[in-house]
Amino acid sequence: xxxxxxxxxxxxxxxxxxxxxxxAASAVIGPKRYNRAKLDAYECxxxxxxxxxxxxxxxxxxxxxxxxxxxxxxEVVFLYPWAVDFTTLATFGLVAMLGFLALITxxxxxxxxxxxxxWV
Amino acid sequence: MIPDFTAPxxxxxALAPLLVVLGAGVVGVLVEAFVPDAVRRATxxxxxLAALAATVVLIVLRxxxxxxxxxxxxxxxxxxxxxxxxxxxxxxxxGTIVVLAFLGALVVADRTSSxxxxxxxxxxxVPGTSYEDLARRAGLQQTEVYPLLMFATGGxxxxxxxxxxxxxxxxxxxxxxxxxxxxxxxxxxxxxxxxAAAKYFLLGAFASALxxxxxxxxYGFAGTVRLIGDEDKPGVIRRVLSGDAPxxxxxxxxxxxxxxxxxxxxxxxGAVPFHAWTPDVYAGAPTPITGFMAACTxxxxxxALVKVLYTLVVGLPPEVGEQLRTVVIVxxxxxxxxxxxxxxxxxxxxxLLAYSSIAHAGFLLVAVAGINLESLRAVLFYMVAYGVATVxxxxxVTLVRERTVVPGxxxxxxxxxxxxxxxxxxxxxxxxxGRRAPWLTAAFALFLLSxxxxxxxxxxxxxxxxxxxAVAGDLWWLAVVGVLASVVAVFFYVRVIVLMMFTPPAEExxxxxxxxxxxxxxxxxxxxxxxxxxxxxxxxxxxGVATETRTEVARTxxxxxxxxxxxxxxxxxxxxxxxxxxxxxxxxxxxxxEAIKFVP
Amino acid sequence: MEITNYAxxxxxxxxxxxxxxxxxxxxxxxxxxxxxxLNATNLAFVTFARVHGDVxxxxxxxxxxxxAAAEVVVGLAIIVTIFRTRRSASVDxxxxxxx
Numbered sequence: 001x002x003x004x005x006x007x008x009x010x011x012x013x014x015x016x017x018x019x020x021x022x023x024a025a026s027a028v029i030g031p032k033r034y035n036r037a038k039l040d041a042y043e044c045x046x047x048x049x050x051x052x053x054x055x056x057x058x059x060x061x062x063x064x065x066x067x068x069x070x071x072x073x074x075e076v077v078f079l080y081p082w083a084v085d086f087t088t089l090a091t092f093g094l095v096a097m098l099g100f101l102a103l104i105t106x107x108x109x110x111x112x113x114x115x116x117x118x119w120v
Numbered sequence: 121m122i123p124d125f126t127a128p129x130x131x132x133x134a135l136a137p138l139l140v141v142l143g144a145g146v147v148g149v150l151v152e153a154f155v156p157d158a159v160r161r162a163t164x165x166x167x168x169l170a171a172l173a174a175t176v177v178l179i180v181l182r183x184x185x186x187x188x189x190x191x192x193x194x195x196x197x198x199x200x201x202x203x204x205x206x207x208x209x210x211x212x213x214x215g216t217i218v219v220l221a222f223l224g225a226l227v228v229a230d231r232t233s234s235x236x237x238x239x240x241x242x243x244x245x246v247p248g249t250s251y252e253d254l255a256r257r258a259g260l261q262q263t264e265v266y267p268l269l270m271f272a273t274g275g276x277x278x279x280x281x282x283x284x285x286x287x288x289x290x291x292x293x294x295x296x297x298x299x300x301x302x303x304x305x306x307x308x309x310x311x312x313x314x315x316a317a318a319k320y321f322l323l324g325a326f327a328s329a330l331x332x333x334x335x336x337x338x339y340g341f342a343g344t345v346r347l348i349g350d351e352d353k354p355g356v357i358r359r360v361l362s363g364d365a366p367x368x369x370x371x372x373x374x375x376x377x378x379x380x381x382x383x384x385x386x387x388x389x390g391a392v393p394f395h396a397w398t399p400d401v402y403a404g405a406p407t408p409i410t411g412f413m414a415a416c417t418x419x420x421x422x423x424a425l426v427k428v429l430y431t432l433v434v435g436l437p438p439e440v441g442e443q444l445r446t447v448v449i450v451x452x453x454x455x456x457x458x459x460x461x462x463x464x465x466x467x468x469x470x471x472l473l474a475y476s477s478i479a480h481a482g483f484l485l486v487a488v489a490g491i492n493l494e495s496l497r498a499v500l501f502y503m504v505a506y507g508v509a510t511v512x513x514x515x516x517v518t519l520v521r522e523r524t525v526v527p528g529x530x531x532x533x534x535x536x537x538x539x540x541x542x543x544x545x546x547x548x549x550x551x552x553x554g555r556r557a558p559w560l561t562a563a564f565a566l567f568l569l570s571x572x573x574x575x576x577x578x579x580x581x582x583x584x585x586x587x588x589x590a591v592a593g594d595l596w597w598l599a600v601v602g603v604l605a606s607v608v609a610v611f612f613y614v615r616v617i618v619l620m621m622f623t624p625p626a627e628e629x630x631x632x633x634x635x636x637x638x639x640x641x642x643x644x645x646x647x648x649x650x651x652x653x654x655x656x657x658x659x660x661x662x663x664g665v666a667t668e669t670r671t672e673v674a675r676t677x678x679x680x681x682x683x684x685x686x687x688x689x690x691x692x693x694x695x696x697x698x699x700x701x702x703x704x705x706x707x708x709x710x711x712x713x714e715a716i717k718f719v720p
Numbered sequence: 721m722e723i724t725n726y727a728x729x730x731x732x733x734x735x736x737x738x739x740x741x742x743x744x745x746x747x748x749x750x751x752x753x754x755x756x757x758l759n760a761t762n763l764a765f766v767t768f769a770r771v772h773g774d775v776x777x778x779x780x781x782x783x784x785x786x787x788a789a790a791e792v793v794v795g796l797a798i799i800v801t802i803f804r805t806r807r808s809a810s811v812d813x814x815x816x817x818x819x
Contacts, residue, residue, distance in 0.1 A: 311805060
């Protein structure tokens with residue numbers, strides 16, 4: 001039991017039990033009331049519409065979500081290497097990263113104030 | 121293999137010009153978020169102009185430090201560990217960019233006596249929808265224009281002042297992305313505007329991808345993306361010279377890389393064969409933005425091109441340098457030829473100015489191809505001369521408008537009746553402008569003469585310098601080609617001047633105007649008078665629709681709207697600068713002479 | 721595996737992307753071509769970083785990713801605006817400015 005990877009194995013086992021167990025439990029004991037919406041194809045939460053002539057409607061708000069997502073996705077791209085080398089970069093890295101985060105917040109605030117999240 | 125980390129020293133004072141402009145952009149975004157509608161526009165304009173003015177002051181202060189006095193070298197120009205490198209040449213370019221951006225911003229800020237600026241109430245609205253009408257009636261404004269201008273300007277300033285190809289790429293994007301968006305924001309002819317933005321974006325993104333792949337190849341060859349570098353971290357040319365580039369010998373890698381990088385830069389410059397976007401984008405973008413873009417982007421592109429080319433031509437083996445020079449020469453000749461020849465047959469004033477700007481890119485490349493210090497001085501002066509003429513000319517274009525005529529008073533006489541529409545860009549509409557607005561016409565003629573390179577204007581001194589630089593670089597035949605091209609170019613500038621001054625204003629030419637109007641209606645407009653047509657404009661012209669609209673909109677006349685101040689100031693400053701630089705070019709030439717201390 | 725293979729792969733991907741940009745008519749697909757070019761660049765950067773044994777190339781790849789994302793945001797916004805106006809994303813339909 002000295003192998004350092006044993007805890008990882010245990011963690012994976014626990015995760016598997018939780019995930020599979022959850023699915024199994026809901027299949028066994030959960031209520032089953034199907035309606036049209038539940039049986040429909042899942043399209044990111046919008047009602048799946050057959051494509052009307054000319055391409056149908058584009059729910060534009062999802063582009064806003066996608067763009068917001070990209071902003072934070074990018075944030076992680078820079079945060080990750082910084083976190084890996086956090087100790088070496090020391091104060092300079094911390095200050096630089098705080099500045100970066102502050103700048104990322106600015107467009108976020110803009111989007112929020114101008115109603116970019118009002119669709120929720 | 122990870123080297124020990126030492127935090128780079130950051131000389132905040134030296135970075136201040138850049139930081140002020142970019143900071144104003146960030147603050148501008150916050151202003152958009154928090155300042156109430158009523159005062160937002162005024163706040164944004166004040167912020168933008170104040171930031172640009174402050175930057176000019178900071179650059180002047182920095183100039184004294186960096187140039188040094190009487191032979192003594194100034195302070196170091198390497199900042200932030202070399203990623204930013206503000207040589208006197210770069211600082212001079214930055215100064216040019218900021219001054220031109222200031223003038224451009226004045227034109228952008230002007231609402232003219234029609235009470236509307238050049239930008240759509242909400243650029244995201246679909247043209248011709250009720251939502252757009254609603255936005256217009258609510259008096260919404262797209263004041264995001266100003267922060268975007270600030271970001272673009274900041275990107276340009278960084279673009280010319282870096283030793284690091286990666287930083288150059290980032291700066292390229294920082295300057296391009298706002299411009300793509302700005303192109304799509306025109307208040308009128310919105311479909312054209314959106315189309316311009318899409319073209320600019322797709323081609324621009326393609327060019328940046330070529331640029332960055334070129335950087336990747338150079339990195340593969342040299343193991344660094346710094347051009348010059350320093351003792352600790354030698355850049356590309358140092359490694360080549362000392363023969364310790366990791367893949368030394370695979371010259372094909374670095375040559376391919378440099379060519380790809382040059383493509384990216386020549387695209388921004390609008391040089392043939394990478395010019396295809398220029399006329400469309402210049403014609404489709406809101407005119408004040410076109411002026412800003414045409415002047416400032418060109419300065420930035422030339423600055424970066426000179427930086428890359430001169431460093432590498434000097435640093436690489438002579439035969440490689442010679443080949444690069446040949447490329448520039450060929451591109452210069454093609455650019456001059458195409459710009460002047462195709463420009464001569466244009467019938468739209470904005471497209472004509474676009475081809476003129478292509479031709480100017482060619483003349484600039486003639487100077488660049490000289491590859492000597494004289495060239496650098498010529499390039500600097502040329503940029504100033506071309507920049508003021510361009511900002512001024514597009515400023516004039518914003519004021520020449522179409523106006524509907526109220527039925528019953530269709531005499532076309534000047535009066536306040538009718539609704540002022542978009543710009544009258546068709547050349548035939550410019551006939552006889554001299555009688556309607558003598559001062560404006562005189563200013564426009566002056567800008568055109570300067571672009572043509574007539575003596576006593578800035579353009580003459582600039583062209584003289586450019587061709588002189590080519591001769592100094594043993595390219596006298598290229599200079600001859602340049603002179604021939606500028607003779608041809610004189611033709612199309614003078615054609616416009618003759619049209620404005622000596623052709624009678626043509627109410628009888630209403631038909632031509634009507635055609636332009638019908639086309640405009642077919643391409644989607646956003647005007648009070650035309651809400652009805654705009655819906656038909658949402659679909660590209662069906663024949664019947666176009667005919668119908670033509671009869672409806674035929675009664676428009678050309679009118680010159682008054683400036684509310686800023687644009688008039690900008691045009692006046694540009695006109696005076698064009699004259700003064702033409703008559704007394706000495707001081708500016710001297711400044712440019714001090715700026716050509718290039719490689720530290 | 722020979723490391724130059726990765727560099728060759730990057731070049732091939734880049735060429736495919738460039739060809740896509742030049743030949744395809746749908747603005748979204750053209751744009752995907754550009755993205756492919758940028759990702760090929762990333763592969764080249766990482767490969768060369770491996771060749772040289774320094775991490776600069778990897779850092780450069782991060783920057784390219786970020787720029788690519790920024791381009792996606794701006795580009796999609798422009799393309800979607802046009803699409804909503806015209807119900808078409810074909811670059812051939814975008815031809816009002818010919819001349």
